[in-house]
Structures are given as structure tokens and as C-alpha cells.
Amino acid sequence: MPVFETAGELQMCFGHLYDAVKQDSFIATAIRESGLTIVFRYYDPDAVLTIYPSDISSAPFAIGWGSEPLRKPDIEMSMKADIAHQFWHGKINLMAALTRRQIVAKGPIPKILKLLPSVAPIYALYPHILHDLGRDDLILP
DSSP, rough: OOOOOOOOHHHHHHHHHHHHHHHHHHHHHHHHHHTEEEEEEEEEETTEEEEEOOTTTSSSSSEEESSSSSSSEEEEEEEEEEHHHHHHHTEEEEEEHTTTEEEEEEHHHHHHHHHHHHTTHHHHHHHHHHHHHHOGGGGOO
């Protein structure tokens, strides 16, 4: 059985995570300065998340959910939602997941690898977000 039973549940958990990331000046600045539009295609359950530079100067980046990307991506990453959940816990090595095809990336992979050290603090943040949402059952040991 998948970690997230519905796309709404996935969107709630990851949406709160990205809202918190916007408040972290280190991570948010790195995402904004990358200038990348990144699309995450999740399946089981299905959801599409687009992260892109914000048009509003006060917002570091914007996110949007839909059945299709909101903008043309520079990078598109497809994976099971369970893999993304494990990744944000710091349990999945991106290079290994790409090699095993647990994550399929289209676009300039070196650009996403360059961003990786900047988003590493999310690994510690994600379990706190789940706890705050009352979803301790989803926190990995």
C-alpha cells in the first residue's frame, strides 16, 4: 500500500513542506537563483508539482499542482510518491535512484545535482512538517 492514499494527501504533505521551504532563506534563495522550472511527476498516487521562479519579487519561488505542468520544465523528474517521501527523509541517494531508475530525470541533470546540497536541509525539516500535520505515522525511522 502506498504511503499516500490520495493525491490530496500527497499535496497536503508536500505542499506544507514547500511552504516551509519558502520561509528558509538559504534554501529558498538557492531555488530562486537556480532559475529552474522543475516538474515532479508523482504516481501512486498521481500528481504533478511544478516549481518555478516567482513573478512576485517578495516570493522566492512558486509552486503549483495540476494534472499537467504549469510551465515548460527545464528539468522533469518522475517517480513513485513513496520514493519522493523517502527522498525527503534523506533515505534515498539521488544518484543511486537515477541509476536504478527509481527516479527518471529529463533535462540537464548536472543542474539539479548542483542544487542538491542547498536542499539537503529539507531532510531534517520534512519529519517536523509531518509531525505538525499530525502524521507521525508517516515519519520514517
